[in-house]
Amino acid sequence: MSVPLYQAKAELFRTLGHPVRIRVLELLQDGPKPVRELLATIEVEASNLSQQLAVLRRAGMVTSHRDGPLVMYALSTPDVADLLAAGRRILGAVLTDRDALLDQLRADEARAVPAIGGEGDSAEGREPAGRRR
Template identity: 40%
Template sequence: MNQNIQQFKADFFKALAHPMRIRILEVLSEGDKNVNELQSILGSEGSAVSQQLSVLRNKNVVYGLKEGTSVIYSLRDPLIKDLLSVAKQIFDNHLVDAISLLKDIRKET
């Protein structure tokens, strides 16, 4: 595979590699929001939200459009919503496997 494509993918996944950035993407997958709305939903201070949005913007995962005095943030690609859904399914599958293993262990003891 082309080295540039691998680097692009690695950079993309690095942009997702933070709990607050994942949560921001989950919120934005439900609809566009400004920083104040994101701050309120996330229960986090604005500087932390702005910092994480900056990472996501720099990696072209989200974009912002200025409307008056606010910037409204959106997912750059709606497929990110699907990516988050697939990631949740993978996580759920791992949990099901772990729970099943735990039940087997408990049966043995």
């Protein structure tokens, strides 16, 4: 029995839920790479990289083949690179929106907070006398 599409999509995104896997996919965007090059660039234990490569292989996101003594890895489809690019665009938009929202919030706070201790200072906006520390 096949799984629903939404469940398959969730599994795909779970596969992307590890920083080493994302880094491997990013590095493979430039073309096939031997394991030793991935290992030197990512700087994780060989066993950890091997585990993460196996997860990516099982998910169908990468392929591997032998080239003499080297095991080479490559993206299984250019769509994987497109997915990473979409992730970067989404992250950029989200972070930009958050920065803009944070800037707006700070500007609103600066306008709303009355100056304390300046000329014309009133009791408005201050704590009651009995609650001061």
